Amino acid sequence: MNLIISHLSKQYRRDFWGLRDFDLELKPGVIGLLGPNGAGKSTLMRMLATITQPTEGKIEWNGVDIVKSPDALRAVLGYLPQDFGVYPNLTALEFLEYMAAIKGMDGKTARRRIDELLVLVNLAQAAKRPLGGYSGGMKQRVGIAQALLNDPQLLIVDEPTVGLDPEERVRFRNLLSDLSGERIILLSTHIVSDVEATATEIVIINKGQKRQHAAPEKLLALLDGKVWQWVIPSEDLPALKASHLVSGTIRRENGIQVRVVSEAAPAPEAERVTPSLEDVYLREVAQGSSSK
Numbered sequence: 001m002n003l004i005i006s007h008l009s010k011q012y013r014r015d016f017w018g019l020r021d022f023d024l025e026l027k028p029g030v031i032g033l034l035g036p037n038g039a040g041k042s043t044l045m046r047m048l049a050t051i052t053q054p055t056e057g058k059i060e061w062n063g064v065d066i067v068k069s070p071d072a073l074r075a076v077l078g079y080l081p082q083d084f085g086v087y088p089n090l091t092a093l094e095f096l097e098y099m100a101a102i103k104g105m106d107g108k109t110a111r112r113r114i115d116e117l118l119v120l121v122n123l124a125q126a127a128k129r130p131l132g133g134y135s136g137g138m139k140q141r142v143g144i145a146q147a148l149l150n151d152p153q154l155l156i157v158d159e160p161t162v163g164l165d166p167e168e169r170v171r172f173r174n175l176l177s178d179l180s181g182e183r184i185i186l187l188s189t190h191i192v193s194d195v196e197a198t199a200t201e202i203v204i205i206n207k208g209q210k211r212q213h214a215a216p217e218k219l220l221a222l223l224d225g226k227v228w229q230w231v232i233p234s235e236d237l238p239a240l241k242a243s244h245l246v247s248g249t250i251r252r253e254n255g256i257q258v259r260v261v262s263e264a265a266p267a268p269e270a271e272r273v274t275p276s277l278e279d280v281y282l283r284e285v286a287q288g289s290s291s292k
Contacts, residue, residue, distance in 0.1 A: 001062055001153055002027050003048075003184060008057035010043050010208075018043035019208045022057070030180045032195025033188040035205035036285055041188040042082055043208070045158045048186070049079045061154070078152030082159040082188075084143040088132030092123055092142050095131060099146040110149070117145040121175065137168030144175065155179065158188045173197045192278045202277070204284045211284040216277060223275035223283065228262055230270045231255045240266075245286050247279045 005024040011017050019040045035041050046052040048059060050070040058065055064072040086095055093114065100110035118124045121141040126134070131142065140160055147155060157176070161169040169191075176185060177198045187195060195202055202219055204211040212219060227247070232240060233255045240246060240258060244266050248259035259273070260266050261283045 001182075001184065003154065004058075004060040005044075005048075006058045006060070008044070008047065008059065009055050010040075010047065010052065011055040017055075017208055019047075019054075022205075022208070022210055024203060024210065024213065026184050026186070026201075028180075028182055028184055029200035030176060030185045030187060030198045032199030032202045033186060033205060034190070034192065034195050034202055034281055036190050039190075039205045040208035041190075041205060042158055044205070045079075045081070045156055045186070045188050048154075049077060049081075049156055050074055073154065076150070076153040078147035078150065078155040080140075080143045080147045080155075080157040080160060082162070084140075086131040086134075086139055086142060088130060090131055091128045092118065092131060092134075092145075093127045095142060096145060096149065100149050103150055105149065113149055113151075114145075117148055120148075120178075121145045122171075135168070137164050137171065140164065140168070140172060141175070144172075148179070153183050155183055155185045156188075157185070159190070160187070161189065161191060161194055169194070170197075192281050196277050204281060206285050211287070212280075219277060219280045220275050223261060223279050225272055226261060226263055227273050227275045227279050228260045228266055228270040229257065229273045230267055231257050232267075245283060247276075247282045 003026040005022060008019060008022040009017060010019040022044065033041050047054050050066055050073060053067055059067060061073040066073045090098065096114045097110060100114065118127050121144060123138065123141055126138065131139065144157070161172055164172065173194055176187060179185060187198065189195060196216065199216065201213065201215055203213045231252055231254055237249070237256055245261045246258055247261050250257040261279050
């Protein structure tokens with residue numbers, strides 16, 4: 001299976017494009033779509049989910065143009081949107097039965113699949129509790145369960161960990177890893193740690209355009225020897241931020257330990273350190289912003 005996106009663009013106003021000339025080819029695995037808020041991630045997700053049509057370009061699922069024939073993808077699509085909502089008075093079991101009916105699943109098949117999914121997302125014990133009493137993380141797990149009802153070949157999850165506490169975020173990332181295999185999982189987020197822990201490939205997007213697409217280790221190699229660390233007085237931090245890309249700061253007893261992305265040593269006492277995906281992400285976003 002494969003998903004090919006060619007020259008995809010979405011225009012909202014005459015002077016504003018949410019996505020512009022976007023190309024991407026995806027195969028099975030977890031693909032992290034990483035970008036700041038407003039980068040175009042949700043615009044892309046909605047077009048892939050056949051909710052919004054592109055202004056220009058093409059999306060092909062196994063050779064079929066889904067703009068012209070959306071049912072080819074809808075039958076094998078699972079989608080958890082960023083603004084996923086539940087009916088608070090329904091139980092998880094009732095909600096999933098309702099969603100299965102919408103998807104056209106017969107009752108016997110739906111019930112068997114729902115029982116499997118409630119175990120998978122660790123909600124079997126809470127299945128008969130009203131959703132209004134669920135935590136944010138529990139609601140997200142119901143969301144992923146409804147997206148998996150039809151055992152999708154393409155699973156799209158848009159900003160799934162926003163608002164979750166650290167424990168729930170880790171649990172959700174582990175669940176996505178367990179679901180990978182012979183399916184394409186597209187995880188859209190602005191949280192680097194979400195894709196760092198799960199993604200086999202990472203796509204960095206900013207201002208509606210693709211900045212990078214590669215395996216995590218190849219992205220890290222881009223900054224090999226270009227990340228520096230040293231301690232500066234607190235009062236020097238504003239000037240350093242004005243002149244260099246500061247990717248991290250830690251308060252120390254003798255000042256602030258800074259982490260800087262730079263081609264050459266930014267200070268005599270600066271020492272090279274191992275790059276992180278956070279460094280790569282911030283560098284790509286900064287370059288994309290400055291080029292506009």
